Amino acid sequence: xxxxxEVQNLKKDFDITAGKLHAVDNISFQLEQGKxxxxxxxxxxGKSTLGKLLVGLEQATSGKIIFQGRNIEKAxxxxxxxxxxxxxxxxxxxxxxxxxxxxxxxxxxxPLKIFKVCRTxxxxxxxxxxxxxxxxxxxxxxxAFPHELDGGRRQRIGIARALALEPxxxxxxxxxxxxxxxxxxxxxNLLKQIQxxxxxxxxFITHDLSVVKHISDDILVMYMGxxxxxxxxxxxFHSPMHPYTRGLLxxxxxxxxxxxxxxxxxxxxxxxxxxxKPGCRFAARCPYAQERCRQEQPALREVSPGHFVSCHFTxxxxxxxxxx
Numbered sequence: 001x002x003x004x005x006e007v008q009n010l011k012k013d014f015d016i017t018a019g020k021l022h023a024v025d026n027i028s029f030q031l032e033q034g035k036x037x038x039x040x041x042x043x044x045x046g047k048s049t050l051g052k053l054l055v056g057l058e059q060a061t062s063g064k065i066i067f068q069g070r071n072i073e074k075a076x077x078x079x080x081x082x083x084x085x086x087x088x089x090x091x092x093x094x095x096x097x098x099x100x101x102x103x104x105x106x107x108x109x110x111p112l113k114i115f116k117v118c119r120t121x122x123x124x125x126x127x128x129x130x131x132x133x134x135x136x137x138x139x140x141x142x143x144a145f146p147h148e149l150d151g152g153r154r155q156r157i158g159i160a161r162a163l164a165l166e167p168x169x170x171x172x173x174x175x176x177x178x179x180x181x182x183x184x185x186x187x188x189n190l191l192k193q194i195q196x197x198x199x200x201x202x203x204f205i206t207h208d209l210s211v212v213k214h215i216s217d218d219i220l221v222m223y224m225g226x227x228x229x230x231x232x233x234x235x236x237f238h239s240p241m242h243p244y245t246r247g248l249l250x251x252x253x254x255x256x257x258x259x260x261x262x263x264x265x266x267x268x269x270x271x272x273x274x275x276x277k278p279g280c281r282f283a284a285r286c287p288y289a290q291e292r293c294r295q296e297q298p299a300l301r302e303v304s305p306g307h308f309v310s311c312h313f314t315x316x317x318x319x320x321x322x323x324x
Contacts, residue, residue: 011062084111087170127164156187
């Protein structure tokens with residue numbers, strides 16, 4: 001399959017009283033048609049800002065976003081209106097992303113009305129009912145309001161809205177983090193089924209490594225606005241190379257008393273993302289950090305086919321404490 005999305009040296013800085021906050025700093029990657037790229041990292045690492053940049057909700061400071069061969073980073077208002085049919089976003093909190101004054105019917109119908117997809121009211125209702133059936137919302141809930149529904153059903157409405165215009169690419173910004181575990185599984189399986197049926201491409205943002213392992217083809221690990229590691233899902237879980245990735249993976253609980261995993265504790269202070277100084281941003285928490293790490297920013301290197309790491313000492317640090 002071809003590449004549907006290519007990001008080149010993408011940056012986003014916010015001007016604040018104390019200086020410049022580097023939310024996204026020099027991110028580059030490719031996403032193939034029909035695949036899922038998982039983006040993981042701690043809260044505040046820039047995951048959601050990255051997703052918003054890709055769908056035009058934030059304006060990049062510099063860099064390129066190439067979608068289906070077109071550089072959309074400098075797209076105008078008219079261009080973005082056309083792009084809205086091809087790229088959509090599912091937000092983290094369905095309650096805050098849905099208009100509480102609209103019922104299920106009106107919420108799902110809204111994008112169809114804006115783009116004048118249906119010519120008659122009966123065609124519109126038929127399309128909405130088909131979308132409800134696709135995402136698993138019972139027909140008797142067609143006139144229910146968001147406050148009358150649980151979190152899972154509200155998120156299904158958000159997914160239906162995103163699918164209404166039949167897009168090619170969807171950014172899923174922690175779509176299951178606010179849901180119960182059983183509902184999480186239902187929504188994840190729904191997203192995977194829709195992807196298989198329609199050939200969609202996802203950027204799946206989450207802080208839950210168990211979730212990202214279930215749904216992703218490739219995984220991108222972010223720390224303080226930068227990409228520190230990127231690899232195929234199985235490769236990353238089997239052979240993590242960046243100390244930060246190893247720390248994240250060691251925190252995944254194992255439901256076994258025999259197969260205990262040794263924790264990789266990340267001690268030290270988190271570096272401020274404002275007016276960043278030279279050097280590795282993880283150095284203050286890294287057990288392998290040396291003076292070079294505090295002076296020189298490590299370059300992102302391809303240490304094996306498809307496996308990119310940003311670390312000076314990738315080949316020399318021990319990975320004996322990381323999970324298999």
